[in-house]
Amino acid sequence: MNAVLSNVLESAGFRTATTRDRKVLEAARLFAEGYSGRSHTATALLKEAFTTSDFPALLGEAFEREARAAYREVSDETAPIARRESVVDFRPKRLVDVFGETYFEEVGEGEEYKSDNPLRDTEIEFQVSKWGRNYGLTWERWLNGDFSNLADFPGILGRGAANTRNRLVYRNLVSEDGTLNDGYFSETSTAALGFQSLKDAKQHAIEADNVRGDGPIDASTLVLVVPPSLEETARALTESRRVTETFDDGGTIREIERTNTLAGIQVQASHEFSRLLDTGIRHTAWALVPGAVTQNPALILASLAGHPEVDIRTKRDQGERVGGGQVGYQEGSFDNDTIWYRGRSVIGSAAAFTEGTYASTGAA
Template sequence: MSSSIINVGESFGLTDAGTLLGASPTQRRQYSPKRAQAIVEAAAMWGRAWDGSERAALLVREALSTSDLFRSVTGDVLDRELLAAYRAQTPQWAGFATRTTVRNFKPKKLVDLLGGRTALERVPELTEYPEAVHDTREYQIEVAKFGRRFGFSWEASINDDLDELQRIPSNFAAAAGITEDVTALERLVVPATGAPNPEFFKADNGNAPEAKVLDHANLGAAITKVSTREDDEGNLVPPDGGLVLVVGPAQEMTARQILNATEIRTVTGNKTVVEPNPLRNVSIRLEVNRRIKGLAWFVLPEPNGPRPAIAVAFLRGHETPDIRIKNDAGNRPGGGSIDPTEGSFNEDGVFYRVRHVVGSANVDPIHTYAATGQA
């Protein structure tokens, strides 16, 4: 390659330094051939050390004390590990919320142009065409900055088996994923109790929570209710894309029995009636969210349908966690900078921090239903 700057992923593949690249072009990084090679070699050495190789651990310590380049690219390796751990997670919010991006921290308006979907009016000869009446609704979504610091002493980095450094990426990645889930879930429920969020499920939205247990009859009635709602012009608005039954762990087994049963037995006095389970053929998917407390259950539209109920937003160009190390180690008396992993100037500490930007909002309530789970 004639250029002095190369793309790490193109040169070494996804199994090497390619995982340093972001999922989008805005997150890709360019490195010189020397630095790219050093990142690959450092990642391999750190990997062997983290897998338990004593020889690799000794080599890492020696390289940290003798090689400025190795110390420098260690930050890139940690960043790679963070992104790999972050992408390996399956976010729970994706099961009931749609994804969007925003350009900045200002509220972004999601505009829904409603109306104009009734049959056309008859137009007599030489008569002006009637104007369609539109109801324009706006929903707002914005993001916020979340973060955390983690530090340890220079002595700890000398004494232990590199476990402190190994935990940083995975812990920060897990924390970022949890932040997304909590941010999305608070639009659906009250986190402390698991009750339906009263700011979204209310009479004004036509979806006030009902005191009903989760059973075949109540779930069937809920599906019928959200499937037969009308817009402001009296048009039926079917939930194109399907529906999702969202429950917490306390209702998981009940939900699975309802949706998977082949037949329903109804006992009235001494008479037993056996009928096929009508819910087996209904387009509804079960989503068990491990963070929902209590017995509340919800029927929502599929998140990627035309009328999502909840949206999760990310800041464009900053859609994954950002990890950094504090660089205040000072300089050598004779000149030359000191690597941050040698400890800070004042207290010999090594400090990392993670930043993640995310937000959420309630969008369209028309295909939503909430029940308390108790009669």
């Protein structure tokens, strides 16, 4: 270690700070200054810091925080439509129907109370799996002081995990060929998004029977899923409290103002929905599904209990010197001289109660 730089590091913020949070922040600051290339001293100090035992760990924690912040910055397009479930392992799990009604039965004098089991397994299965990417900084780039890969990867991995979450959920609505998934929706059409077509879709949901067949579905919360290009139209249809309807009264066209029956439908403009759709319907397709908070959520998003939304790790496989002694972290992998970081997310999604779901290509 360079003696002069070593002395400077002793008084650096990541060493002198009195709290762990502050040490992490100071490590991130030192990295930012060295990465910026504003001075040869800052870059040299950053390289020297990587040779210490504490700086890489502190910077790794800073990267992890940055990745999770980037994850949260990506719009969660799944929250209104996907019920959250947690599992403890990778085995398939069946959704428990906790939404069924029960009724008390009359109990005669001296009689035992009759039992009931409202918690029943459904046929709906879901499970989680691992998803991830890795990024590396080569030894050559390290020697050149090019830390751009290292600087960018926390945000890339954090956003990647969030994008994957969105894609897994919306993949239930769209087939691999970019068409609407007829196997998921209980009814599809070609009607363009408008007052009457959305009213028909809502009526379809209201009249649908639940999976138990003992009554209608819970349509108290309906979510209108649209590509961003239809967001303005969707909000105009659902956010107005009063609307003017035109009808034919025996050959005379009349207009009447009445309460907007579509008011209260939630709008979810989804970039991921649009990305998955074929280009021919990318800006016209739309769907109406029961919300995540209803008794019959249309979709499930599962996560692994005790594991973060995005997990960041580094690979330490530098090996040892032939004559003995550890190889510095900054010299990279034994196999290819690269410092590797990877992001992991453990999630899964599945169709849930699809009764009352409706979609249209909007092509008419």
